[in-house]
Amino acid sequence: MLIRDASEPGDAAACVAIYAPYVRETAITFEWDPPSVDEMAARIAASRRTHAWLVAEEDGHVLGYAYGGPFKARAAYRWSCEVSVYVEQGRRRTGAGRALYEELFTRLTARGYLTAAAGVTLPNDASEALHKALGFEPVGTYRRIGWKHDTWHDVTWSQRHLSTPQTPPPTPT
Numbered sequence: 001m002l003i004r005d006a007s008e009p010g011d012a013a014a015c016v017a018i019y020a021p022y023v024r025e026t027a028i029t030f031e032w033d034p035p036s037v038d039e040m041a042a043r044i045a046a047s048r049r050t051h052a053w054l055v056a057e058e059d060g061h062v063l064g065y066a067y068g069g070p071f072k073a074r075a076a077y078r079w080s081c082e083v084s085v086y087v088e089q090g091r092r093r094t095g096a097g098r099a100l101y102e103e104l105f106t107r108l109t110a111r112g113y114l115t116a117a118a119g120v121t122l123p124n125d126a127s128e129a130l131h132k133a134l135g136f137e138p139v140g141t142y143r144r145i146g147w148k149h150d151t152w153h154d155v156t157w158s159q160r161h162l163s164t165p166q167t168p169p170p171t172p173t
Helices: 008-025 037-050 096-110 125-133
Strands: 002-005 052-058 062-071 081-089 113-121 139-150 153-159
Touching: 002 096, 008 037, 008 052, 008 062, 008 081, 037 052, 037 062, 052 096, 062 096, 081 096, 113 125, 125 139, 125 153
Parallel strands: 081 113
Antiparallel strands: 002 052, 052 062, 062 081, 113 153, 139 153
Protein backbone atom coordinates (compact mmCIF):
# COMPACT_ATOMS: atom_id res chain seq x y z
CA MET A 1 0.00 0.00 0.00
CA LEU A 2 1.31 3.43 -0.97
CA ILE A 3 0.35 6.53 1.04
CA ARG A 4 0.82 9.72 -0.98
CA ASP A 5 -0.37 13.30 -1.33
CA ALA A 6 -3.70 13.57 -3.11
CA SER A 7 -3.90 15.56 -6.33
CA GLU A 8 -6.91 17.78 -6.89
CA PRO A 9 -7.99 16.72 -10.34
CA GLY A 10 -6.57 13.20 -10.34
CA ASP A 11 -7.88 11.84 -7.04
CA ALA A 12 -11.11 13.77 -6.58
CA ALA A 13 -13.29 11.22 -8.41
CA ALA A 14 -11.83 8.32 -6.39
CA CYS A 15 -12.42 10.20 -3.13
CA VAL A 16 -16.03 10.91 -4.14
CA ALA A 17 -16.53 7.21 -4.96
CA ILE A 18 -15.26 6.25 -1.49
CA TYR A 19 -17.22 8.97 0.32
CA ALA A 20 -20.58 8.79 -1.49
CA PRO A 21 -21.78 5.52 0.13
CA TYR A 22 -21.05 6.98 3.57
CA VAL A 23 -23.10 10.05 2.68
CA ARG A 24 -26.03 8.15 1.16
CA GLU A 25 -26.19 5.08 3.40
CA THR A 26 -24.87 6.09 6.84
CA ALA A 27 -24.84 8.85 9.42
CA ILE A 28 -21.06 8.64 9.70
CA THR A 29 -21.04 11.97 7.89
CA PHE A 30 -23.80 14.54 8.27
CA GLU A 31 -23.71 15.57 4.62
CA TRP A 32 -26.93 14.64 2.87
CA ASP A 33 -25.71 14.72 -0.73
CA PRO A 34 -22.34 13.51 -2.00
CA PRO A 35 -20.13 16.32 -3.27
CA SER A 36 -19.41 16.65 -6.96
CA VAL A 37 -15.97 15.83 -8.28
CA ASP A 38 -15.29 19.56 -8.66
CA GLU A 39 -16.32 20.20 -5.04
CA MET A 40 -14.10 17.35 -3.82
CA ALA A 41 -11.20 18.74 -5.86
CA ALA A 42 -11.71 22.12 -4.18
CA ARG A 43 -11.72 20.45 -0.74
CA ILE A 44 -8.48 18.62 -1.54
CA ALA A 45 -6.84 21.85 -2.73
CA ALA A 46 -7.95 23.79 0.36
CA SER A 47 -6.70 21.09 2.73
CA ARG A 48 -3.36 20.78 0.99
CA ARG A 49 -2.76 24.54 1.20
CA THR A 50 -2.84 24.61 4.99
CA HIS A 51 -2.85 21.03 6.30
CA ALA A 52 -2.65 17.79 4.26
CA TRP A 53 -4.82 15.41 2.20
CA LEU A 54 -3.48 11.92 1.60
CA VAL A 55 -4.68 8.87 -0.31
CA ALA A 56 -3.90 5.19 0.13
CA GLU A 57 -3.30 3.42 -3.14
CA GLU A 58 -2.84 -0.24 -3.97
CA ASP A 59 -2.00 -1.39 -7.49
CA GLY A 60 -3.01 2.04 -8.82
CA HIS A 61 -6.40 1.94 -7.06
CA VAL A 62 -7.25 4.57 -4.42
CA LEU A 63 -8.82 2.74 -1.48
CA GLY A 64 -8.94 5.45 1.16
CA TYR A 65 -8.08 8.99 2.13
CA ALA A 66 -7.38 11.11 5.19
CA TYR A 67 -7.15 14.83 5.63
CA GLY A 68 -6.68 17.63 8.09
CA GLY A 69 -8.35 21.00 8.23
CA PRO A 70 -8.93 23.88 10.61
CA PHE A 71 -10.45 22.99 13.96
CA LYS A 72 -12.00 26.44 14.37
CA ALA A 73 -11.52 29.73 12.56
CA ARG A 74 -10.43 31.82 15.56
CA ALA A 75 -6.71 32.60 15.81
CA ALA A 76 -6.14 30.91 19.19
CA TYR A 77 -7.09 27.55 17.63
CA ARG A 78 -4.53 27.73 14.81
CA TRP A 79 -2.28 25.04 16.37
CA SER A 80 -5.15 22.54 16.40
CA CYS A 81 -6.76 20.77 13.49
CA GLU A 82 -9.65 18.45 12.74
CA VAL A 83 -8.87 15.15 11.04
CA SER A 84 -10.94 12.56 9.18
CA VAL A 85 -10.28 9.28 7.44
CA TYR A 86 -12.44 7.32 4.98
CA VAL A 87 -11.72 3.88 3.55
CA GLU A 88 -13.72 1.92 0.99
CA GLN A 89 -16.42 0.10 2.88
CA GLY A 90 -15.08 -3.34 1.94
CA ARG A 91 -11.58 -2.34 3.10
CA ARG A 92 -12.30 -1.24 6.65
CA ARG A 93 -10.26 -2.88 9.44
CA THR A 94 -7.43 -3.72 7.02
CA GLY A 95 -4.84 -1.25 8.32
CA ALA A 96 -5.47 1.36 5.63
CA GLY A 97 -7.05 3.85 8.04
CA ARG A 98 -4.19 3.49 10.49
CA ALA A 99 -1.56 3.90 7.77
CA LEU A 100 -3.31 7.00 6.42
CA TYR A 101 -3.66 8.58 9.85
CA GLU A 102 -0.07 7.84 10.88
CA GLU A 103 1.30 9.56 7.78
CA LEU A 104 -1.20 12.40 8.16
CA PHE A 105 -0.03 13.01 11.74
CA THR A 106 3.59 13.12 10.54
CA ARG A 107 2.69 15.74 7.91
CA LEU A 108 0.61 17.83 10.29
CA THR A 109 3.33 17.77 12.95
CA ALA A 110 5.91 18.89 10.39
CA ARG A 111 3.67 21.86 9.57
CA GLY A 112 3.55 22.87 13.24
CA TYR A 113 0.17 21.55 14.36
CA LEU A 114 0.09 20.40 17.97
CA THR A 115 -3.32 18.78 18.46
CA ALA A 116 -5.64 16.74 16.26
CA ALA A 117 -9.36 16.48 17.03
CA ALA A 118 -11.80 13.98 15.56
CA GLY A 119 -15.57 13.67 15.73
CA VAL A 120 -17.22 10.25 15.42
CA THR A 121 -20.95 9.79 14.89
CA LEU A 122 -22.25 7.11 17.23
CA PRO A 123 -22.49 4.20 16.97
CA ASN A 124 -19.32 3.51 14.98
CA ASP A 125 -17.29 0.82 16.72
CA ALA A 126 -14.64 0.62 13.98
CA SER A 127 -13.88 4.34 14.04
CA GLU A 128 -13.94 4.53 17.83
CA ALA A 129 -11.47 1.61 18.02
CA LEU A 130 -9.17 3.16 15.41
CA HIS A 131 -9.04 6.51 17.18
CA LYS A 132 -8.44 4.87 20.55
CA ALA A 133 -5.67 2.67 19.12
CA LEU A 134 -3.98 5.77 17.70
CA GLY A 135 -3.91 7.56 21.04
CA PHE A 136 -6.99 9.75 20.83
CA GLU A 137 -8.55 10.50 24.19
CA PRO A 138 -12.29 11.18 24.55
CA VAL A 139 -13.14 14.77 25.46
CA GLY A 140 -16.93 14.82 25.21
CA THR A 141 -20.09 13.82 23.43
CA TYR A 142 -22.68 16.04 21.83
CA ARG A 143 -26.06 14.36 22.37
CA ARG A 144 -28.68 14.30 19.59
CA ILE A 145 -26.62 16.87 17.65
CA GLY A 146 -27.38 15.67 14.12
CA TRP A 147 -30.55 14.49 12.38
CA LYS A 148 -30.07 12.04 9.52
CA HIS A 149 -31.94 9.00 8.21
CA ASP A 150 -34.95 9.80 10.39
CA THR A 151 -33.18 9.72 13.72
CA TRP A 152 -31.01 11.82 16.02
CA HIS A 153 -27.33 10.98 16.35
CA ASP A 154 -24.70 11.66 18.98
CA VAL A 155 -21.15 12.70 18.08
CA THR A 156 -18.26 11.93 20.38
CA TRP A 157 -15.11 14.04 20.16
CA SER A 158 -11.59 12.96 20.96
CA GLN A 159 -8.19 14.55 20.65
CA ARG A 160 -4.59 13.50 20.31
CA HIS A 161 -1.47 15.54 20.88
CA LEU A 162 0.79 15.53 17.85
CA SER A 163 3.81 17.04 19.62
CA THR A 164 4.76 18.79 22.83
CA PRO A 165 3.59 22.41 22.90
CA GLN A 166 6.19 25.17 23.05
CA THR A 167 5.60 28.48 24.79
CA PRO A 168 5.08 30.55 22.77
CA PRO A 169 4.30 28.18 19.91
CA PRO A 170 5.60 28.93 16.43
CA THR A 171 2.84 29.56 13.89
CA PRO A 172 2.02 26.54 11.69
CA THR A 173 3.29 26.81 8.13
